[in-house]
Amino acid sequence: MTERTIRIDAMTRVEGEGGLYVRLRDRAVEELRLEIYEPPRMFEGLLRGRPLEDAPDITARICGICPVAYQMSSIHALEAALDIRVAPEIRAMRRLLYCGEWIQSHALHVFLLNSPDFLGYDNGLDMVTEYPEEVNRGLRMKKHGNQLLEAIGGRAIHPINVTVGGFFRCPERETMQRLIPDFEWCLQAAIETTRWVAGFEFPEFSADYQLVALSHDDEYPMNEGRIVTSDGESIDVTDFESEFEERQVPHSTALHCHRKKTGQPYFLGPLARVGLNTDRLSPQAKRLADDVGITWPCFNPFQGIVARSLELVHAFEEALAILRGYQPAKPNRIDYVRQSGQGCAATEAPRGLLYHRYRIDDDGKILQAKIIPPTSQNQAQIEADLRRWVSQILTDDDATTARQCENLVRCYDPCISCSTHFLKLKIDRT
Amino acid sequence: MSSTETLFVGIGSPHGDDVVGWKVADQLRGHVRARGAGSLDVRIEKAKSPIQTLDWINGIRRLVLCDGCRGMGRPGQTRRWEWPMAELDRATWSGTHDFSLSASLQLAERLGRLPPLVVLWSMEITTGDAGDKVSRAVAEALPRFVQRVQAELLNQTARPTTRVTRAPTSRNGS
Numbered sequence: 001m002t003e004r005t006i007r008i009d010a011m012t013r014v015e016g017e018g019g020l021y022v023r024l025r026d027r028a029v030e031e032l033r034l035e036i037y038e039p040p041r042m043f044e045g046l047l048r049g050r051p052l053e054d055a056p057d058i059t060a061r062i063c064g065i066c067p068v069a070y071q072m073s074s075i076h077a078l079e080a081a082l083d084i085r086v087a088p089e090i091r092a093m094r095r096l097l098y099c100g101e102w103i104q105s106h107a108l109h110v111f112l113l114n115s116p117d118f119l120g121y122d123n124g125l126d127m128v129t130e131y132p133e134e135v136n137r138g139l140r141m142k143k144h145g146n147q148l149l150e151a152i153g154g155r156a157i158h159p160i161n162v163t164v165g166g167f168f169r170c171p172e173r174e175t176m177q178r179l180i181p182d183f184e185w186c187l188q189a190a191i192e193t194t195r196w197v198a199g200f201e202f203p204e205f206s207a208d209y210q211l212v213a214l215s216h217d218d219e220y221p222m223n224e225g226r227i228v229t230s231d232g233e234s235i236d237v238t239d240f241e242s243e244f245e246e247r248q249v250p251h252s253t254a255l256h257c258h259r260k261k262t263g264q265p266y267f268l269g270p271l272a273r274v275g276l277n278t279d280r281l282s283p284q285a286k287r288l289a290d291d292v293g294i295t296w297p298c299f300n301p302f303q304g305i306v307a308r309s310l311e312l313v314h315a316f317e318e319a320l321a322i323l324r325g326y327q328p329a330k331p332n333r334i335d336y337v338r339q340s341g342q343g344c345a346a347t348e349a350p351r352g353l354l355y356h357r358y359r360i361d362d363d364g365k366i367l368q369a370k371i372i373p374p375t376s377q378n379q380a381q382i383e384a385d386l387r388r389w390v391s392q393i394l395t396d397d398d399a400t401t402a403r404q405c406e407n408l409v410r411c412y413d414p415c416i417s418c419s420t421h422f423l424k425l426k427i428d429r430t
Numbered sequence: 431m432s433s434t435e436t437l438f439v440g441i442g443s444p445h446g447d448d449v450v451g452w453k454v455a456d457q458l459r460g461h462v463r464a465r466g467a468g469s470l471d472v473r474i475e476k477a478k479s480p481i482q483t484l485d486w487i488n489g490i491r492r493l494v495l496c497d498g499c500r501g502m503g504r505p506g507q508t509r510r511w512e513w514p515m516a517e518l519d520r521a522t523w524s525g526t527h528d529f530s531l532s533a534s535l536q537l538a539e540r541l542g543r544l545p546p547l548v549v550l551w552s553m554e555i556t557t558g559d560a561g562d563k564v565s566r567a568v569a570e571a572l573p574r575f576v577q578r579v580q581a582e583l584l585n586q587t588a589r590p591t592t593r594v595t596r597a598p599t600s601r602n603g604s
Binding site for chain 2: 135156
């Protein structure tokens with residue numbers, strides 16, 4: 001009997017810091033821990049006692065990559081608590097803001113974080129010499145995603161223009177129209193990107209995942225909808241906490257999530273979203289999804305890069321449609337009366353479903369806040385995947401095993417900083 | 431060198447000492463306004479993130495950057511660096527949510543878009559959070575800093591003192 005330990009102390013090309021510990025007895029995985037050791041950030045406690053209007057700007061600070069998802073989830077939840085309904089023009093601007101965030105986050109991940117794994121490079125910089133056209137394409141898409149965020153949100157990182165009830169100001173039509181030519185170029189670039197990544201060689205690795213995503217009758221899910229699963233469930237967002245539960249595990253400062261009734265992990269993100277909402281993709285994204293040789297829903301996490309690229313196509317196409325018809329919303333926000341209440345909301349962050357719930361008092365002060373990020377929800381599924389994956393790819397070379405474990409984890413595009421409440425890999429072989 | 435061949439980029443934010451790159455850009459623009467375009471033959475830009483530099487570098491012969499940094503000296507202390515800069519990653523540069531200064535320059539180099547001469551002027555800063563003011567040390571050091579950067583830009587015959595070498599590409603599994 002031989003024991004072997006493989007450890008990745010700090011995983012690369014993920015947002016935030018975490019590690020992986022694997023102990024093997026002979027060739028069987030005896031223990032595997034996805035170790036998230038970033039300190040807890042206490043955002044839920046930080047919000048308590050503060051005016052509800054502070055929530056969007058504070059929650060945006062949870063993440064520099066997906067601040068829009070955090071601030072918009074808080075806004076939707078608080079609007080539910082205050083029974084606020086916004087005008088269609090405001091709603092369209094919010095979807096545009098989501099498009100901007102998906103574009104900049106997905107472009108970064110597809111080109112510089114995930115593609116190197118399929119092309120055999122250690123990092124995005126190393127692939128630049130042989131793939132300059134692709135990298136330039138990714139950088140340009142990311143840039144224009146950021147420009148959209150700046151135009152609507154006031155700045156690309158941690159936008160400052162969103163508020164409960166609407167926006168502090170609406171950009172002029174001319175400002176938005178100027179984005180159109182670049183977005184037309186980006187749409188074609190995203191289509192080429194999807195065809196490019198669909199041609200990568202993907203490992204044979206799939207499982208009977210329960211895919212979970214928002215779904216909406218009339219649109220591809222971003223900021224609204226019911227929670228649907230690949231098992232045919234349709235769950236109201238207000239029932240999230242009775243259907244999904246968080247659990248503390250000793251080796252992670254991020255809580256793990258499971259389905260309450262089965263105790264099983266579940267799978268969030270672009271692969272789940274595309275799989276459960278294929279028919280609501282924008283026209284060009286839908287045609288491409290039918291054309292890339294993948295049967296949707298897809299249960300191979302490595303093909304998440306194709307789903308993410310399809311969402312780039314969708315985001316550019318939807319953004320173009322909104323930009324072409326854009327007129328500044330009047331009024332730019334609606335007034336409301338502070339009152340006690342409770343509200344929750346789920347939106348689709350780039351990495352998957354993000355849930356917020358708030359309880360507020362008569363003065364509009366936050367009494368309780370609950371935030372459940374997508375990476376936190378995916379963690380248990382990532383660990384379950386790694387157990388199977390290590391058994392499949394294990395060699396005597398720990399460095400190769402470690403690299404392939406990182407490849408799998410990166411398919412989830414984890415945002416560790418968001419989830420703390422990620423990879424050093426250590427494998428113990430006995 | 432003509433104006434299209436020299437690019438100055440001040441990197442920063444409105445917060446505290448982190449504004450230093452923008453302040454230098456503003457003062458250089460003021461110099462051009464006061465003395466005429468011919469007085470300083472350079473394109474001047476302000477960037478929130480170093481990666482924005484890639485938007486402007488095509489066809490230039492000289493890139494001069496200016497940014498605040500921490501961890502390299504006392505507040506207000508200035509340094510001049512030339513690419514390649516082995517020490518670059520020892521300092522903490524403004525901004526953490528996008529491509530770092532070092533990553534942006536490496537990316538530009540690998541893409542073959544980095545000009546023959548890249549100069550980075552830095553000033554050690556102490557404040558940089560929302561609502562912060564410019565520290566006294568940085569405010570006092572700024573006029574002399576602008577003069578030195580301006581002198582750099584006025585030197586149209588500058589050539590790299592070090593040779594730019596491309597880092598080797600590592601491809602795993604081979």
